Amino acid sequence: MTGLRVPERWTRSRVKHLVRSMRAGDAITVDAIEQAGEYAVYGANGVRGFTSRRTHVGTHVLIGRQGALCGNVHLVNGEFWASEHAIVATPLANVDERWLAALLRVMNLGQYSTSAAQPGIGVGQIAPLHVYVPPPDEQRAIADYLDDETAQIDALVAKQGEFIQLLRERRSAIADAEFQPSVGKRNATIRQTLIRLERRPVPGLGVVTAYRDGVVTLRANRRADGYTMSASEAGYQGVMPGDIVFHALDGFAGAVGISDSEGQCSPVYHVCASRNDVNAEYLALLIRYMGTSGFLSTQAPSTRQRSVDFRNWKTFARVPLMLPPIERQNSFVTEYHEQTSRIDALIAKAEEHIALAKERRSALITATVTGQINVRTARKAS
Structure with missing residues (x-):
């Protein structure tokens, strides 16, 4: 001060x-x-x-x-x-x-x-x-002014927050509409749709992580919080771009997707390729949906709080699923990326508005309590 x-x-x-x-x-x-x-x-x-x-x-x-x-x-x-x-x-x-x-x-x-x-x-x-x-009467005037001004900013932030929630619900509805219906789909299992890969890791490559938001990338590309660090690299396996990577303990919460990187991952993951009659991206989206909707939690034992254990490949391989014809898989993946990219852009814009509003709020409070804004003049001007 x-x-x-x-x-x-x-x-x-x-x-x-x-x-x-x-x-x-x-x-x-x-x-x-x-x-x-x-x-x-x-x-x-x-x-x-x-x-x-x-x-x-x-x-x-x-x-x-x-x-x-x-x-x-x-x-x-x-x-x-x-x-x-x-x-x-x-x-x-x-x-x-x-x-x-x-x-x-x-x-x-x-x-x-x-x-x-x-x-x-x-x-x-x-x-x-x-x-x-400031004198007591000016303290009260400052507090009243901040109450009014910050209430308006908070209301704008709340509106943007509601908008983001609606957008996320719309995003979820896209997956609901595709994966919930069973008409026109065939029954299959993970074993019938995925091939388990066991590549040797390449020394010096970074560690690939499957995050709960469905992104699979090098750990260096994302911040380090939100997942457990492995104590050693014993048993690590190689990962290539395009592989389906499933976290055997966090997959039930959405930690599954297509890797965008070459690297290595711990033995807690199943690294797979899709069979010829299955679109890999469709299958990754479907498995993630099965996890976040709660279905995967019914298919394997729970080993710790908020975790479901699929480390045994046989347990994971027998998980049932339903698939539409390959043509529908291909078209849905294209539609999904188009629609969700637009939604994600709107979410990013709303989050930017929130960040700017919070910055303005903080700057307003700082300027007011340090005397850089005369609240009596500011009130008359408004």
């Missing part, structure tokens, strides 16, 4: 002079937190669950103490339990709690974390920080 040109009527102060108290919440055991209850339990990043007792009543500003998101700010009103992972700041009577919460968010308190291994922040880092404070 240094180096800013703020209105002359604003005074320089410290965070500790804006609050009656600032201290960590009270410890609570995991067993005492329920999925439903009378009072919300706030932790390092918002609500953790519910409990039958409370520690606070009224309006308070909560600051996350620990974890990757330490320093995040929540304005809480009512009766609740604040855990030891949250700092509870109670504003003075002449300090607008909405303005204070906005100010603390803009200050990016997480930058004052004292540990890299387990990020954390305490009262000692926050209380002495310098801030610029």
